[in-house]
Amino acid sequence: TSFVVFSISQSTMLVVGAIYYMLFTGVPGTATYYATIMTIYTWVAKGAWFALGYPYDFVVTPVWIPSAMLLDLTYWATRRNKHAAIIIGGTLVGLSLPIFNMINLLLVRDPLEMASKYPRPTLPPYMTPIEPQVGKFYNSPVALGSGAGAVLSVPIAALGAKLNTWTYRWMAN
Numbered sequence: 094t095s096f097v098v099f100s101i102s103q104s105t106m107l108v109v110g111a112i113y114y115m116l117f118t119g120v121p122g123t124a125t126y127y128a129t130i131m132t133i134y135t136w137v138a139k140g141a142w143f144a145l146g147y148p149y150d151f152v153v154t155p156v157w158i159p160s161a162m163l164l165d166l167t168y169w170a171t172r173r174n175k176h177a178a179i180i181i182g183g184t185l186v187g188l189s190l191p192i193f194n195m196i197n198l199l200l201v202r203d204p205l206e207m208a209s210k211y212p213r214p215t216l217p218p219y220m221t222p223i224e225p226q227v228g229k230f231y232n233s234p235v236a237l238g239s240g241a242g243a244v245l246s247v248p249i250a251a252l253g254a255k256l257n258t259w260t261y262r263w264m265a266n
Contacts, residue, residue, distance in 0.1 A: 096198050100191035100238025103155045105249040107131070108186045111161050112178060112253035117260065121169035128161035147211060153201045156193040160186045179250045187246030191239040 110131070111124035132154070139152040164182040171177035 095203075096191075096235070097238040097241060099153065099155075099198060100194065100235075100242045101245055103157070103194065104160070104187045104190040104242035104246050107155075107157050107160060107190065108164070108183055108246045108250045109253040109256075111164055111186075112182065112250045113256050115165065115168060115178070116175060116254055116257045119173065121165045121173070124161040124164040124168075125158060128157040132157055148202070148207070150201050151207055151211070153194075153197055155190075156197055157190070159193050160190040163189055175254060179254055180247055183247035183250030184243050186250070187241075187243030188239050191235050191242055195235050 107128060111127050114127045115121070115123040117123075135152075135154045139149075139154055142152045143149055163185040164178065167182035167185060168174070168178040171181070
């Protein structure tokens with residue numbers, strides 16, 4: 094469902110970039126800085142959709158900053174331990190982001206309802222959705238999104254850390 098997909102995609106996207114930049118600088122606080130910049134980008138994207146005539150709640154602005162703060166806090170509390178940042182920080186991001194986004198996602202309109210109300214003008218008639226029989230909250234608990242997010246955020250955090258070592262090798266050549 095949309096909530097679970099949103100939770101997994103947003104938590105993994107946040108953690109890979111946040112841990113990459115945090116380990117690149119070695120400074121706790123960099124993850125929160127990264128999340129703040131990315132949040133502002135989503136405001137710009139939301140404004141662009143709104144300018145195109147879509148309703149204000151058509152695009153969800155993810156709540157990334159508190160989860161990034163937990164990642165920074167983990168890195169700081171473990172005395173800049175990279176592996177602790179990956180395992181503990183990755184788990185905390187995966188578990189916390191769906192919780193922080195829960196109210197946000199409850200208030201947004203059902204994407205399938207929106208797709209039938211605002212079909213793209215370039216779509217041929219046979220591709221325009223008609224009365225999708227999917228409810229907004231059907232089978233989409235926060236627990237599933239946060240559980241899957243917590244499991245997947247750790248290997249994605251490890252990927253972010255690995256991208257870091259590749260960057261240093263590329264810079265050395």
